Amino acid sequence: SQQGEEDPQALSIQEGENATMNCSYKTSINNLQWYRQNSGRGLVHLILIRSNEREKHSGRLRVTLDTSKKSSSLLITASRAADTASYFCATDDNNAGNMLTFGGGTRLMVKP
């Protein structure tokens, strides 16, 4: 079963706009990661935020984590058409041991 749930399931924006995706989870975690997937193929790791961190930046990406609400958000600023992809959050669950638990993903379309 999947722990994370992304919101929205699909998002369509114009190039240059910001895109915000949210992820909620259910159990305590060690860290939360965001991955990107193009065309239903392999995933690419974007950013990891640990449970004791509240915000992290990487280029045009900004991730926040609120462990009290068990939620995270991924913000992509100044979006580009090349950002079109599916974005998944994944949690390293304290109880799960070794694997990541993925959400259902947000499908982002950036129109040129």
Add this chain to the structure above:
Amino acid sequence: GAGVSQSPSNKVTEKGKDVELRCDPISGHTALYWYRQRLGQGLEFLIYFQGNSAPDKSGLPSDRFSAERTGESVSTLTIQRTQQEDSAVYLCASSLPPRIETQYFGPGTRLLVL
């Protein structure tokens, strides 16, 4: 260096046939994971290998699914007596402890069971 590779890229099979999917992890990565992704959905964990430890098979959906790994190299995922609901993309990932939380994914094998 080379990333995670998987073969075949696509596989079409008939219901009831067995299929074998292959994963070559990044050299030196001791951890290897298999996931299943149904169309439009997230990833479901299947199995995890770490070095010579017993694999974590807790995600395998039925006894028709099995996986092997030779040492710290190639892994094969076998699905016996395939069913139409097995149709999905099967993704392999590897990682290098202690940074085991960051996983590097292969391109996946798209399986279609007719």
